[in-house]
Amino acid sequence: MKYFFKRFKRHAAAGFLLIMLCSAVSVKSAHAQGANLLPENFDGGFKQTKPAAFYDQGDLFELINGQAVFYLSYGFDKLEHTFYEKAGNEFIVDVYRLRDTLSALGSFRQQKDDEAEVLAVGTEGYLIDYLSVFYKDRYYIEIIPSDPENENNIADLKLLAAQIEGFIPGSTDLPPEIKMLPDSQDFGMIPDSEMYTGENLLSYTFLGHGLTGEYTQKGGEKTLKVFISFAESADHAKKIVAEFNSKLESSDSVKLTGKVRGFKGELPYRGNSMVFNYKQYAFGCLGCTDEKGALKIFKALLENLD
């Protein structure tokens, strides 16, 4: 059953943005009896046009088709889908409740528009003329105006986002787990490159879920990608390392510390790679052109895992 569900999730084919699915809400109104996070009105003349609709794991697919797979991979369990109107412009507000803050970060950063204007709302937020996105605690929030070309969009999105944040429970702190990745400038971490993937880490199902971070490195145009897979147990982490090693061409052993040893070799499509395990973690890197530099990062990472 578990296998099936995972496979099902990845097999959703085409999907589309919530923005075009306003009409779907009318048929979902009867499902709109969940506990609302958002109020009926906001300052500035924003009025709710219909009761919020709620979606869960079973029916998110009906609203956003295959895109549901993305949120399900981050432990999605509830969406509050609401419409507000101001001066003829309607705003769709979607509040996704995900597994945890780390999942909210992953969901946000995976779809982040790097050229957008930073919005001081939530843990991280941004704004473009037809969209505002941020996350806070385990919630991921999108605000989408129905008229993408309305000249008041920017001002309205700012006003609405700031007020919505006040109704989202929890803290705006970054998830503590990302500190596992050494971020000292000495290591060359690319700012905000920490990413959390809910499943199929690095496109390998066996790696499960975990973190990645990008680092500049000597001798290569490409960045070094460091990963940490969160295994279910120390034994599971060992199995992950063994499987990773089985994929390395010309695998060789490599020593990180007296107790922590791993493997290195060429991983198809990924370049020189390394993998180690420590406690319930399997960690390593892809695309390595500077082994010494990578090992330095791993030693710092090891301390963070303690």
Added chain:
Amino acid sequence: MDRTDRRGFMKSGAAAGMGIAAACTGTKNNSSVQKKSESGNIRYRTLGSTGYEVSEIGFGAMNTRNAELIHAAIDAGINYVDTAHAYMRGVNEEIVGTVMKTKRDKVFLTTKIGVWQSKDISGMLAESLKRLQTDHVDLVLLHAVDDRESIVSEEMVEKFAEVKKKGMTRFIGVSTHSNQSVVLDEVTDGKFWDAVLVGYNYFSSKDVSVSIKRAREAGVAIIGMKNLLNPATNPWTPLGDIREDKSSAMKPTQALIKWVLEDPNVDTTIPGMESFEHLADDLAVMKMELAYDHKRALRQYGEAVKDHYCCGLSGCTGCQEKCPKGVNVNEINRCLGYVYGYGNTELARENYDRLDPSSKLENCADCSECSVKCVNGLNLTENIRLARSIFV
């Protein structure tokens, strides 16, 4: 994939590459009759009247986060790649674009522009092309069409004719998630669009398969999506038995995809691929045969779920707001799905409790036969009674 698998993988890819080059560099077979061919482990079919030969299984990139996976798929012989302007708010097209930078000539590339974005098709497509690092796609689809009006409107036709004329795309088509037969029939009769991306699986209604056949015979390219089903509305257990049967080489999900490929009117499918494991599974499907045991298991599966299967997932709203007493038959069927799909009565109850009181089963008049009729033949009288015994 172990090292041995990897070698085999690359070998089949190299062999397949020869076929791909012929397929995607402009060689066209003008016949709309579907022809099948093979190269290495990959099987190809003619894509409607486009004449292009595409792999039976294409690459659904929608939720793919790593370009390396797409590279691997193309190297292995997959030559149809599907993305959309809206996926990951453009990030998905950018990921595909990093691959197109070096492999554009090896694939038939499709993107989609949403109905909701259709004010400026040319502008949206120009943005997509920039992200995709190419000067043209092979196919652009009007994304998420659910009525005939969208595709017959003179304005829409002109916009798509314009992008084709400008050379921004070779072919044009539509994707449809709901009201699929109507959309397919309109495309067939309208003789304007080249392709339809349609949700098609073991439980698709007969009218969809009939419309697919009619469209394909008229030369419309048919791309199947949503080959698997929603476990929330379908109990997997009977089909899961295939997986549990260690003597079976075919996984249940592979059987479901293979079932779609058994239909000669389907030119290609686009299962979403998010890992190398998924890719290996899907590559294997093409050379597998749907054996008697697999078909029997699918039939058993069908028998087991037919009384409870709800097409709501595919956008069916045929029973919505039809009950004169206001009972929300559609939602109640979904709740039943939790009972029979997950065996999770608690979750079903939780969902049922959220329904508006005016739409709950307490309002059901317990008619001798439910006045609401399922367009796909689901026995709603039986289902509502079943639901009453569980929820009331």
